[in-house]
Amino acid sequence: MDMNYQDRIPNNIELGANRTLQRALEHWQPAFLSWWHGLGPSDFNAADVYLRTATSVDAKGWATYGFVRMPEYRWGIFLAEPEPDRRIGFGDNFGQPVWQQVPGEHRSTLRRLIVTQGDTEPASVEQQRLLGHTAPSLYDLRNIFQVNVEEGRHLWAMVYLLHAHFGRDGREEAEELLERHSGDADNPRILGTFNEPINDWLSFYMFTYFTDRDGKFQLKCLAESSFDHLSRTCKFMLTEEAHHMFVGDTGIARVIKRSLEVMAEIGSQDPDAVRRAGAVDLPLIQKYLNFWFSSSLDLFGGDSSSNAASYFAHGLKGRPDEPRFADHLAADGMFALELPNGQGGVKTEHIPMRNAMNEVAREAYVKDCQMGVTRWNKVIERAACDFRMTLPSPRFRRSVGSWAHVPTDTAGSIISKENYEAHLTDWLPTEADRAFIRSLMKGVYEVGKIAGWIAPPDRGVNNLDINYEYVKFH
Numbered sequence: 001m002d003m004n005y006q007d008r009i010p011n012n013i014e015l016g017a018n019r020t021l022q023r024a025l026e027h028w029q030p031a032f033l034s035w036w037h038g039l040g041p042s043d044f045n046a047a048d049v050y051l052r053t054a055t056s057v058d059a060k061g062w063a064t065y066g067f068v069r070m071p072e073y074r075w076g077i078f079l080a081e082p083e084p085d086r087r088i089g090f091g092d093n094f095g096q097p098v099w100q101q102v103p104g105e106h107r108s109t110l111r112r113l114i115v116t117q118g119d120t121e122p123a124s125v126e127q128q129r130l131l132g133h134t135a136p137s138l139y140d141l142r143n144i145f146q147v148n149v150e151e152g153r154h155l156w157a158m159v160y161l162l163h164a165h166f167g168r169d170g171r172e173e174a175e176e177l178l179e180r181h182s183g184d185a186d187n188p189r190i191l192g193t194f195n196e197p198i199n200d201w202l203s204f205y206m207f208t209y210f211t212d213r214d215g216k217f218q219l220k221c222l223a224e225s226s227f228d229h230l231s232r233t234c235k236f237m238l239t240e241e242a243h244h245m246f247v248g249d250t251g252i253a254r255v256i257k258r259s260l261e262v263m264a265e266i267g268s269q270d271p272d273a274v275r276r277a278g279a280v281d282l283p284l285i286q287k288y289l290n291f292w293f294s295s296s297l298d299l300f301g302g303d304s305s306s307n308a309a310s311y312f313a314h315g316l317k318g319r320p321d322e323p324r325f326a327d328h329l330a331a332d333g334m335f336a337l338e339l340p341n342g343q344g345g346v347k348t349e350h351i352p353m354r355n356a357m358n359e360v361a362r363e364a365y366v367k368d369c370q371m372g373v374t375r376w377n378k379v380i381e382r383a384a385c386d387f388r389m390t391l392p393s394p395r396f397r398r399s400v401g402s403w404a405h406v407p408t409d410t411a412g413s414i415i416s417k418e419n420y421e422a423h424l425t426d427w428l429p430t431e432a433d434r435a436f437i438r439s440l441m442k443g444v445y446e447v448g449k450i451a452g453w454i455a456p457p458d459r460g461v462n463n464l465d466i467n468y469e470y471v472k473f474h
């Protein structure tokens with residue numbers, strides 16, 4: 001029995017011995033597959049794709065690589081190894097043993113957090129579903145499919161928690177995770193960014209750099225949870241997340257590299273000339289960055305949040321890398337927030353530290369985002385180009401929190417609404433910019449070939465050649 005289950009649903013939760021859970025998952029699996037066929041990657045389900053599959057939690061050898069057709073991918077359920085005698089790491093119950101069962105009083109809050117996390121995973125697959133048609137190379141095609149099947153597994157991870165710990169409500173929530181759809185006017189995904197279309201590969205790289213990185217930070221917060229199964233599930237998800245952000249980071253770096261090569265070839269840094277030569281000018285990359293960074297900042301929630309305070313107090317959701325903080329109670333600290341004063345200026349307000357937990361996570365996220373930008377700028381500098389990529393101010397173009405709908409420039413100075421609207425075309429991709437990017441998007445599926453707007457990767461997957469046939473069509 002267990003062997004069969006290992007084949008179909010690789011797991012380290014003794015699924016073979018848990019009939020109730022088997023029944024729930026067996027009921028859900030056909031709905032998942034039908035969702036995958038309807039809203040997963042369009043048209044590539046018959047191709048053999050060189051994919052890694054999580055098959056254990058061994059730090060050295062957790063993944064197995066091989067050719068798989070995506071609908072036959074073995075979406076498994078893995079929790080990081082339990083930490084013996086693990087204790088609650090923050091909040092009012094600091095130092096008490098962690099929970100192996102969901103406490104009744106936190107049931108609906110934990111369910112909501114798990115559903116919100118789970119909702120983003122299939123959402124991202126839906127957002128990316130058409131991109132296979134315009135992949136710049138087989139290497140990139142394989143990478144997007146790797147990201148897609150793993151986001152599918154992250155959905156499985158959350159559905160496992162819902163099925164195993166939340167009874168009938170959990171089963172209903174698991175079904176609804178397949179019923180809400182990205183961008184659906186009547187039944188959209190829960191969080192804003194996951195309803196934004198991703199119609200081109202520059203957006204895909206920005207999304208995997210900035211939005212998957214929100215995933216990294218939210219998963220780190222949930223990995224601190226006192227609900228041990230949630231913590232262990234999220235810890236294991238983080239091992240897969242690194243690759244998603246790598247795809248974004250190196251993707252953007254390769255677009256920049258190609259742009260610099262083209263500037264050198266044509267002997268001009270003029271954006272129009274770069275476009276005429278079939279590459280993406282650096283100012284346009286900056287506009288895409290402004291869009292996805294500002295959207296992803298909203299995913300951290302309000303800068304002053306009573307929800308966040310209560311998650312922290314009750315030990316449901318901690319700060320990213322909680323052990324690095326000295327005070328795990330944060331019961332009487334204050335946080336200085338800069339807010340618009342309503343008269344065109346800025347004021348500082350001191351709020352209880354616990355209410356500022358979203359902002360604490362957001363600040364850590366911004367620092368992490370900056371690292372890639374600094375690396376890209378080194379490449380630009382080495383090419384003797386004066387342009388520099390920058391993260392816009394976290395006040396810019398926000399829809400959530402104190403800065404929501406406050407018009408600012410990209411440096412964060414408050415400006416008039418008219419001034420803001422007049423400058424938007426300088427700061428965000430215009431329809432014409434998007435049309436230009438779309439004009440570059442043509443699928444390149446020949447072994448050894450790559451689209452003209454992006455440089456090849458530095459190395460291949462799993463020590464294979466960059467020109468390996470990562471996807472085989474039939």
Ligand code: BYC
Nearest residue numbers: 116117124191192211212215218298299301302305307308
């Ligand atoms: N869009 O008290 P507040 C990933 C709602 S990404 C729409 O400030 P709170 C991935 C909020 O839900 C990681 N609504 O917020 C990446 C609340 O609604 P209710 C996903 C928003 O609760 C790429 C209300 O506004 N994981 O894994 O402190 C590919 C008041 O908000 C938004 C998680 O998010 C928004 N942007 O914090 C694949 C972790 N922001 O309750 C995957 C779980 C806020 O009043 N979620 N709202 O109806 C959470 O921890 C929290 O729900 C949030 C919000 C941090 C998102």
Ligand code: FE
Nearest residue numbers: 121151154215
């Ligand atoms: Fe994910």
Ligand code: FE
Nearest residue numbers: 212215241244
């Ligand atoms: Fe991801």
